[in-house]
Amino acid sequence: MVSERGLAVLRAIVQDYVASREPVGSKTIVERHAFGVSAATIRNDMALLEEEELIAAPHTSSGRIPTDKGYRVFVDQLSEVRPLSSAQRHAIETFLGESSDLDELLARTVRLIAQLTGQLAAVQYPSFSTSRVRHVELVALAPERVLCILITDSGQVEQRLAELAVGVDEETLARLRGRLNEVAAGRTLAEAATALSGELDSADPRHAQLLHTLATTLAEQARVQRGDRLVVAGAANLVRTEQDFAGSILGVIEAIEEQVVLLKLFGEMAADQHGVSVSIGRENAPFGLAETSVVTSPFAIAGRDVSRLGVVGPTRMDYTTSMAAVRAVARYLSRTLGEH
Amino acid sequence: MVSERGLAVLRAIVQDYVASREPVGSKTIVERHAFGVSAATIRNDMALLEEEELIAAPHTSSGRIPTDKGYRVFVDQLSEVRPLSSAQRHAIETFLGESSDLDELLARTVRLIAQLTGQLAAVQYPSFSTSRVRHVELVALAPERVLCILITDSGQVEQRLAELAVGVDEETLARLRGRLNEVAAGRTLAEAATALSGELDSADPRHAQLLHTLATTLAEQARVQRGDRLVVAGAANLVRTEQDFAGSILGVIEAIEEQVVLLKLFGEMAADQHGVSVSIGRENAPFGLAETSVVTSPFAIAGRDVSRLGVVGPTRMDYTTSMAAVRAVARYLSRTLGEH
DNA sequence: ATTGGCACTCGACGTATCCGAGTGCCAAGC
């Protein structure tokens, strides 16, 4: 139904509305875009677009604003993702390049995205369910306090303190260390957890209790997915766009702080495999984020898509910029982490 | 100059204003507090208080609101810190009691404070400048990639990856491990850093480069004060009180995200040694937080005051509740961490 | 299909008005 020009009008409306925050009228469009037709013609097209529920008028005789559906069409069909400027690309290289470890890299990443997009940014910690145990280290802080350190082949380190009922000497600890490494090393975290549980049965009865404590500690540790954590930055950006939220911004802030909500949302978006995905307005209603849009992209460690990063902002956000920045940073990250 | 009753009036004004968010007039006071005098008398007292700049009128012929100075007097002289309800005390015990490690304990702590006070809460990571090195562990992930793990007697674990120009075999690594432990173990982090630097000179030339890398890595690691990190929770609470900030809440959010600002402020408040300290409104102007008040308390690990926790909120905050909650949680934390 | 014209709508904005809470002051009273 909607003509070629009609879609161009939709694109113009989205762009102008995002830029000006005000309903855009037919006159504004012919002024700011070279359509070569009169305002009346644009009005006819707009009537069509309104019928298709791609745009809406806040009240009779006002300009139009895009609906969620309108944004969807814009994102899917009308926006070409233009690459970042060389300055921005350079910023990514220099700002992320000097990171020393994963924690710092992700912390810098999330701040960078927030800065590039002017939105709230979030990076999901990589889930290491497919990474393998490289080494298990046991350090006695006291005879009955043993620090268990788990090192994976993705360079991740997890530590946990085990409190034992009876003390253990260095020699025994060395034996246990050897045994645990034998059992766990080279396996995925999940496999290692299972194997460790099985190991309990064949344990030297004298150290059963000790081994049990250590094994369950390590097993639990292995079970913990770091993928259930988010790093967030740019809350100030969210507050800055507060007036874009008709309802309160409170729910959004709470959802961000809660993390679980956002993580679920990230999880759902993982279905869309290839590249950047966008979830718009009411599409997020199940998560209590009906007025926000989320732009995310997966990124990979060692070639495996393990996690997501993205931005959260008002439905009326600059999708083009957000998508470009999210895509670029995700790619850079995948490239850097792929070298591991 | 200000009579006994005058101070009582100030207390009433602070309490009513905090509760109602509206300038409080003489009539309201006689209604809600049993002063046994008429509104006219209260008005006389209020004129006195205004002369002393303890209260102010937003405009002619409106009720009065406390000034920063008024809040200061209220906090210092007029508010008795009433202990928490048993339910709240119970909440602290149960909510914090089940924490397994320091990270989780602090994460739970900050959420608890935010919940108890309805303000934004922050906990400074303990600074371990006075804690001692218990153990240094080196783990070769690859011949030229060595993971350095530093364990302190306060149970803190720091890890860092060292990239070496030339590979190192297990045997050499074991020797180095022994040497580093000899040098560093038992010393404070600062001492260890110095000692490690000195050790470089007497190094076996063959491994000079290797040792240098490891030593500087560890030294830098030791130098890093974890006290320069904050855990924050309850941003939603800050947004909820947004209307209490005449200027924008943006600066506050930015300061919180920046962390450095808040950490400096925490540092300054450390001067006031005994228990809860409060910094009000313009007292925070150097930090760009002229409209906010900060309530903090130190807490101790192993008997040493090492860090602070507190809340940040509008000048018009419930100081009594905030102070009580901050004090109670800090005490609980000190008690729990003192057992280490 | 496009266009200019035109009546119509409705929110934004400025002005005038009213209302009431609250003050300051004063003279009278305990």
Place this chain on the structure above:
DNA sequence: GCTTGGCACTCGGATACGTCGAGTGCCAAT
């Protein structure tokens, strides 16, 4: 010498109203 009731005064907030203008929908003409 405090305290109190009375009273005039002030000022912000709410309400009502008129004006203005951007923008629309529709229609007849091209």
